[in-house]
Amino acid sequence: MTESASGGFVASLRVVGHVAVHVFKESVRDRILYNLVIFAVLLIAGSYLMGQITAGQDVKIIKDLGLAATSLFGLFIAVFLGIGLVSKEVQRRSIYSLLAKPVTRPQFVLGKYAGLVLTLAVNVAVMIAAHYSVLGVMSWLESPEFRAGWEAPATDPAMLKAFFLIFVQLMLITAVALFFSTVSSAALAAALTIGLYIVGHFNADLRNFETVVDSPAAAALARGFYYVLPNLAPFDVKTAVVHAQPVPWGYIALTTAYGVAYVAALLLASIVVFSRRDFK
Amino acid sequence: MPAIRTEALTKEFPVGFWRKRVHRALDQLTLSVEPGEVFGFLGPNGAGKTTTLKLLLQLIFPTSGVAEILGRPAGSVDVRHRIGYLPETPYFYDNLTAEELLLYFAKLFGYAPADRRRRVDRLLDEVGIGSERRQMLRRFSKGMLQRVGVAQALVNDPEVVFLDEPMSGLDPIGRRQIRELILDLRRQGRTVFFSSHILADAESICSQAGVLVAGRLVSVGRLDEILAVERGWELVVADLSEVAQRAIGSRARRITQIALGRHALEVAPTESDQFVRDCIESGAHVVALNPLHATLEDFFLRAVQDERGNEGASSDDSRATEPPPTS
Numbered sequence A: 001m002t003e004s005a006s007g008g009f010v011a012s013l014r015v016v017g018h019v020a021v022h023v024f025k026e027s028v029r030d031r032i033l034y035n036l037v038i039f040a041v042l043l044i045a046g047s048y049l050m051g052q053i054t055a056g057q058d059v060k061i062i063k064d065l066g067l068a069a070t071s072l073f074g075l076f077i078a079v080f081l082g083i084g085l086v087s088k089e090v091q092r093r094s095i096y097s098l099l100a101k102p103v104t105r106p107q108f109v110l111g112k113y114a115g116l117v118l119t120l121a122v123n124v125a126v127m128i129a130a131h132y133s134v135l136g137v138m139s140w141l142e143s144p145e146f147r148a149g150w151e152a153p154a155t156d157p158a159m160l161k162a163f164f165l166i167f168v169q170l171m172l173i174t175a176v177a178l179f180f181s182t183v184s185s186a187a188l189a190a191a192l193t194i195g196l197y198i199v200g201h202f203n204a205d206l207r208n209f210e211t212v213v214d215s216p217a218a219a220a221l222a223r224g225f226y227y228v229l230p231n232l233a234p235f236d237v238k239t240a241v242v243h244a245q246p247v248p249w250g251y252i253a254l255t256t257a258y259g260v261a262y263v264a265a266l267l268l269a270s271i272v273v274f275s276r277r278d279f280k
Numbered sequence B: 001m002p003a004i005r006t007e008a009l010t011k012e013f014p015v016g017f018w019r020k021r022v023h024r025a026l027d028q029l030t031l032s033v034e035p036g037e038v039f040g041f042l043g044p045n046g047a048g049k050t051t052t053l054k055l056l057l058q059l060i061f062p063t064s065g066v067a068e069i070l071g072r073p074a075g076s077v078d079v080r081h082r083i084g085y086l087p088e089t090p091y092f093y094d095n096l097t098a099e100e101l102l103l104y105f106a107k108l109f110g111y112a113p114a115d116r117r118r119r120v121d122r123l124l125d126e127v128g129i130g131s132e133r134r135q136m137l138r139r140f141s142k143g144m145l146q147r148v149g150v151a152q153a154l155v156n157d158p159e160v161v162f163l164d165e166p167m168s169g170l171d172p173i174g175r176r177q178i179r180e181l182i183l184d185l186r187r188q189g190r191t192v193f194f195s196s197h198i199l200a201d202a203e204s205i206c207s208q209a210g211v212l213v214a215g216r217l218v219s220v221g222r223l224d225e226i227l228a229v230e231r232g233w234e235l236v237v238a239d240l241s242e243v244a245q246r247a248i249g250s251r252a253r254r255i256t257q258i259a260l261g262r263h264a265l266e267v268a269p270t271e272s273d274q275f276v277r278d279c280i281e282s283g284a285h286v287v288a289l290n291p292l293h294a295t296l297e298d299f300f301l302r303a304v305q306d307e308r309g310n311e312g313a314s315s316d317d318s319r320a321t322e323p324p325p326t327s
Ligand SMILES: Nc1ncnc2c1ncn2[C@@H]1O[C@H](COP(=O)(O)OP(=O)(O)OP(=O)(O)O)[C@@H](O)[C@H]1O
Pocket: A280, B013, B014, B015, B023, B024, B025, B043, B044, B045, B046, B047, B048, B049, B050, B051, B052, B088
């Protein structure tokens, strides 16, 4: 009994895996992805020139730009690719033949998500490689005396912490995009996701809203939003890393746990909505 | 146990800006198809055929009623291992080749790699996709996509196959290939449920037919019974005199001169004896007497006309109803 149940579970995961691999395959062949990745890599490489213009005074600007570019292009990939792949599947009705196969709707949602996260992971890895290459070259070109003036080495491994949190944040955004694309059209889903991304970065301000307004109702509403909307500010440790301030592991663990919990809730909501939906 | 069974299956779509009114696309469909039957599901545009198929595949959920396939609720995963589905005007992924698409679908059924290859190669051959199978699907024409659609519906050797307009968009060769494919399925004892507007094709492949009009199943029958209905006789006579032509010809349903001195008379089923006698008495020679059988087209047109005649002008009002008040 338990054996067949666990066998069923493994088989079920395998189907999720097949869907995920398919998403990955489809997305690496998508022109949008290439454009975005090439653009991001160019931007990171170009940041070296920027560093030159500002008199080579600091490596910080390059670090900052590389991290910001990864975060921004990751967002674009999550939104345009993520939403494109899911709503296109519904709108163009390729989902009809897929759901006639032994794929349940929860498996479909989880497989899409896993495939998108896999795509993101590969892209973020490419951007990290570009980032470290640029910094490595720069460090090699400068004299040792000059390098001694930097707060942290150019290829500071601590930056990986910032990249990691950016990745967790992108996982969250992807889950948001997936959720919106299960309930609305592609364009609306993209707008809502980007809106939520922006709101998410100012979320902490909502908490202090009551000190700004008098109305208790407005304050309560703001507080409600504060708890429901994702809080994205904690995922941004760029400034700390660039200025060689420590980012404790405990902080990373806690922020990751928050991200993972939020992703789980969004996936659950997506599955619930998607499982009842009529495909027109 | 029937292969397909529905009971009072009903689907209403909300319509209008506020989605307050509902449109009943399928109205209490009760139908049962035994294993091994090839069921032709006919009906005018907008009758609810695609809606029925989508309900059977659980791509949409019924407002009320039951749909079962192979004795299990439609849409359950174990049922989906045993069925195939060709959607109406199928569309797949732009960035996959035909071969990759089929291999992906075969993988979802859990077949081993060598088995997948074998199935996919055989099916693409059968539907007439040659070297194009290595091209991206975005470059496929409508008819080529339709062929890929039929192939993917059969990738698991399904016991029950649902085909929504399998012939649509195909050239004459493609139509023939698909017809042969369905006849093969019929010979293998599989159940096929297909919708079609091409009645000549449907007539040559189905064993049963049903006509859906405005969401209601108005007529069902076995094809041999439908075609056995005698529409009358065609009497071919030679040397029919002018006088007899006028006297006898005016009583026939139709009289046509088919050659010099030769006429074909179409007469009602019960009157053939009298006509033969009269012709001989008038000095003419009877050359042939052929039974005229009904076609699927007659069956279809009669069912649609009867239904529309009964309905009258108020039909649309009765189908769009306000939802019951919620308290
Ligand atoms: N998603 C939907 N929302 C509202 N009405 C719908 C929806 N889908 C179908 N309908 C309506 O239901 C009715 C049946 O449509 P359906 O597509 O099942 O017809 P059909 O028999 O397949 O027609 P065709 O021969 O043209 O393919 C039509 O009146 C259609 O307008």
